[in-house]
Amino acid sequence: MSGAHHYNPDDPPVLEVEDLSVDIKVPAGTLHAVNKVSFSVRPGETLSLVGESGCGKSITSLAIMRLLPKAARLSASKIIFDGQDLAALSEKQMARLRGNRIGMIFQDPMTSLNPVYRIGDQLEEIYLRHKGGGRREARERAEYLLEKIGIINPTQRLTQFPHQLSGGLRQRMMIAMMLMCDPKLIIADEPTTALDVTVQVQILQLLRSLQEEFRMALILITHNLGVVARMADHVAVMYAGQVVEKGSSADVFRHPTHPYTRGLLECIPHPGQSATRNKLGSIPGIVPSLVGRIDGCTFRNRCNYAFGDCATAQVGLRDVEDGHSYRCLLPPETFAAGKLEKA
Amino acid sequence: MQSEEDKYPQAQQVDGKPLALDIQHLTQVFHIGKTWLNEGKPLRAVDDVSLQVRNGEVLAIVGESGCGKTTLSRLMLGLQKPESGAIYVNGQALVDVDRKAFARRVQPVFQDPYSSLNPRRTIGEIIMDPLLIHDIGTLEEQRQRVEETMAKVGLPHRMINSYPSQMSGGQRQRVAIARALVMKPEVLICDEPTSALDVSVQAQILNLLQELRNELNLTYIFISHDLSVVEYMADYVAVMYLGRFVEVGPARDVLERPKHPYTQALLGSVLTPDPELGLPDIDLGRGFPDPLNPPPGCRFHPRCPKAMAVCSQKEPEKLTVDGTEVECHLYAKEDADIPV
Numbered sequence: 062m063s064g065a066h067h068y069n070p071d072d073p074p075v076l077e078v079e080d081l082s083v084d085i086k087v088p089a090g091t092l093h094a095v096n097k098v099s100f101s102v103r104p105g106e107t108l109s110l111v112g113e114s115g116c117g118k119s120i121t122s123l124a125i126m127r128l129l130p131k132a133a134r135l136s137a138s139k140i141i142f143d144g145q146d147l148a149a150l151s152e153k154q155m156a157r158l159r160g161n162r163i164g165m166i167f168q169d170p171m172t173s174l175n176p177v178y179r180i181g182d183q184l185e186e187i188y189l190r191h192k193g194g195g196r197r198e199a200r201e202r203a204e205y206l207l208e209k210i211g212i213i214n215p216t217q218r219l220t221q222f223p224h225q226l227s228g229g230l231r232q233r234m235m236i237a238m239m240l241m242c243d244p245k246l247i248i249a250d251e252p253t254t255a256l257d258v259t260v261q262v263q264i265l266q267l268l269r270s271l272q273e274e275f276r277m278a279l280i281l282i283t284h285n286l287g288v289v290a291r292m293a294d295h296v297a298v299m300y301a302g303q304v305v306e307k308g309s310s311a312d313v314f315r316h317p318t319h320p321y322t323r324g325l326l327e328c329i330p331h332p333g334q335s336a337t338r339n340k341l342g343s344i345p346g347i348v349p350s351l352v353g354r355i356d357g358c359t360f361r362n363r364c365n366y367a368f369g370d371c372a373t374a375q376v377g378l379r380d381v382e383d384g385h386s387y388r389c390l391l392p393p394e395t396f397a398a399g400k401l402e403k404a
Numbered sequence: 405m406q407s408e409e410d411k412y413p414q415a416q417q418v419d420g421k422p423l424a425l426d427i428q429h430l431t432q433v434f435h436i437g438k439t440w441l442n443e444g445k446p447l448r449a450v451d452d453v454s455l456q457v458r459n460g461e462v463l464a465i466v467g468e469s470g471c472g473k474t475t476l477s478r479l480m481l482g483l484q485k486p487e488s489g490a491i492y493v494n495g496q497a498l499v500d501v502d503r504k505a506f507a508r509r510v511q512p513v514f515q516d517p518y519s520s521l522n523p524r525r526t527i528g529e530i531i532m533d534p535l536l537i538h539d540i541g542t543l544e545e546q547r548q549r550v551e552e553t554m555a556k557v558g559l560p561h562r563m564i565n566s567y568p569s570q571m572s573g574g575q576r577q578r579v580a581i582a583r584a585l586v587m588k589p590e591v592l593i594c595d596e597p598t599s600a601l602d603v604s605v606q607a608q609i610l611n612l613l614q615e616l617r618n619e620l621n622l623t624y625i626f627i628s629h630d631l632s633v634v635e636y637m638a639d640y641v642a643v644m645y646l647g648r649f650v651e652v653g654p655a656r657d658v659l660e661r662p663k664h665p666y667t668q669a670l671l672g673s674v675l676t677p678d679p680e681l682g683l684p685d686i687d688l689g690r691g692f693p694d695p696l697n698p699p700p701g702c703r704f705h706p707r708c709p710k711a712m713a714v715c716s717q718k719e720p721e722k723l724t725v726d727g728t729e730v731e732c733h734l735y736a737k738e739d740a741d742i743p744v
């Protein structure tokens with residue numbers, strides 16, 4: 062079973078983001094956390110933002126939700142959700158969208174679940190806040206949803222407190238909470254990172270089936286390339302606040318082109334590879350500081366192909382093939398397997 | 405009274421050499437909610453676990469969170485005294501070696517390189533501390549050993565006066581490895597050593613551990629929940645479920661021909677970065693195991709897609725199937741015949 066295509070490429074996007082940047086004031090100066098990021102996602106489509114810690118994935122999602130820390134400044138030429146310009150909404154209007162039309166799931170469900178209230182009360186509260194209606198109606202919807210997402214004994218579960226649930230069950234509750242309203246877009250930030258592998262698969266399956274049924278768009282943020290390959294229709298690989306490669310997941314995984322994307326894939330042990338026979342590829346060095354201006358390519362201090370111009374030139378996105386682009390000065394042929402000696 | 409060592413003697417080695425690590429029937433029970441009046445409820449975090457590791461080999465322990473991996477590693481490090489069972493390191497019983505001497509031979513590398521290093525000490529001091537505690541060598545020799553060890557793990561000399569807060573996660577994990585190696589241990593117990601790191605840094609650390617193993621003939625106990633990492637590192641694999649080893653064998657056999665349904669589910673859940681494949685179908689029940697109330701019979705039966713009638717009634721015995729030890733009724737001929 063292949064993951065792709067539960068969406069119609071001709072549908073208008075649910076969310077369209079263009080040139081989104083976030084600067085954060087820090088004691089040492091200005092931290093450029095996100096730098097001119099653009100993407101869009103359609104009904105039923107899954108877009109993954111993938112990259113290592115600190116590359117700007119969470120700040121990007123918080124910027125969309127307008128939940129940035131106080132010291133952060135957002136700029137964008139477009140953040141259009143369902144025909145509305147999010148940047149132009151008042152805080153009150155934004156609050157009405159959050160949790161209602163845009164659902165969020167985080168790595169740690171406890172950041173969204175209140176430890177002192179019963180699960181059922183929290184689910185009902187969401188419904189009452191956004192949908193109005195009576196408590197009875199809210200309770201019925203909660204029970205229906207829990208049943209639907211495969212929770213055994215929903216009535217009893219609703220009376221429990223968050224700490225009485227396992228990690229996987231809490232994440233299911235988060236999903237139920239999101240479904241109490243009818244979101245068009247889900248933003249899931251590392252939703253399965255803290256879970257055991259078997260539970261991870263179950264939660265991803267659940268997200269996938271709900272997404273198909275309700276035609277929700279999903280922005281799936283993760284550092285796990287396996288999760289991306291199996292879930293995403295489209296991928297944006299982020300590094301140091303920029304998108305360095307993007308395209309359909311089939312194209313990006315079949316023809317990874319940016320040296321960072323290629324490096325990441327070589328770092329993961331693949332089936333049959335063993336340390337006694339075969340060393341893992343690794344990316345030397347660490348991510349540069351994002352404080353202050355970075356001239357040239359942000360990846361150059363770790364890149365095996367770096368040459369003189371990489372330190373100074375403006376590096377824009379260029380096409381590998383239609384709909385698949387990467388941010389590098391060298392042409393795609395450079396990276397065709399075994400074609401060129403590394404510099 | 406009969407000692408644990410009399411009850412549980414070490415395994416015989418075929419080639420006559422002692423095993424690097426030999427663990428016999430270890431059990432650790434926590435008493436939850438214990439007060440001076442109340443015995444508490446027993447939680448068998450490690451339940452009759454045995455393992456044998458030869459010199460220079462890597463044994464990986466895999467299993468979901470809460471199955472007892474860290475508790476087992478603390479027992480192997482001598483940080484906790486087991487309820488019962490015996491531990492031998494290169495032929496010597498742990499009880500016969502004093503705590504300090506034991507620590508020289510078995511050293512830990514923990515998961516979180518952020519919390520496991522003292523933020524107020526320099527890298528040089530952190531790596532030298534074990535030598536001071538164990539009073540090994542003159543100051544000059546200690547300095548030299550710290551410098552050699554730093555070089556070995558790829559830490560530049562200029563970092564000797566840096567503090568952990570000035571270092572990246574990968575560098576901190578190198579410090580943790582250096583601190584363990586400076587004692588010239590025989591066994592390194594690595595508890596999720598790369599799970600807090602990014603994959604590019606994980607690769608650097610795995611390559612380093614592999615180089616060190618070849619160079620120093622180290623033995624590793626490698627605890628991880630990531631099966632692709634385990635496949636890469638391990639010679640032997642032990643799969644743990646609710647305190648027990650349910651499958652133990654050569655890495656290739658366990659990972660390529662898993663026998664226990666739980667091992668099969670774990671392997672089925674590995675998501676390789678292959679966009680042709682969608683999500684796997686794993687046929688597991690959702691019941692989450694409660695270690696305070698382990699199910700009767702086979703502990704895995706509420707989630708097992710292959711459970712039979714006998715599975716909820718009788719604990720499966722350890723059987724050897726094609727060189728792999730497995731605890732599952734499917735492999736016991738007479739049990740498998742009972743219809744569901």
Ligand SMILES: Nc1ncnc2c1ncn2[C@@H]1O[C@H](COP(=O)(O)OP(=O)(O)O)[C@@H](O)[C@H]1O
Nearest residue numbers: 085094113114115116117118119120121130351
């Ligand atoms: N509240 C904050 N104050 C200052 N810097 C921050 C804050 N939150 C995030 N950052 C910085 O912004 C960058 C991007 O962070 P983040 O989006 O959280 O990364 P990711 O989610 O990809 O791991 C990092 O350099 C991080 O240190």
Ligand SMILES: Nc1ncnc2c1ncn2[C@@H]1O[C@H](COP(=O)(O)OP(=O)(O)O)[C@@H](O)[C@H]1O
Nearest residue numbers: 434447449468469470471472473474475476695
């Ligand atoms: N000091 C302790 N007191 C009580 N229970 C504990 C203690 N340490 C661990 N446990 C319990 O023992 C079981 C095994 O825990 P642990 O060894 O940390 O598992 P793992 O490392 O595989 O995640 C868990 O149920 C845990 O809650």
Ligand code: SF4
Nearest residue numbers: 358361364371389390
């Ligand atoms: S622009 Fe230069 S440094 Fe950047 S990825 Fe391309 S070759 Fe490497």
Ligand code: SF4
Nearest residue numbers: 702705708715732733
């Ligand atoms: S003993 Fe039964 S329940 Fe347990 S793993 Fe084997 S088949 Fe499944």
Ligand SMILES: [Mg+2]
Nearest residue numbers: 118119120250
């Ligand atoms: Mg994040």
Ligand SMILES: [Mg+2]
Nearest residue numbers: 473474475595
């Ligand atoms: Mg642990």
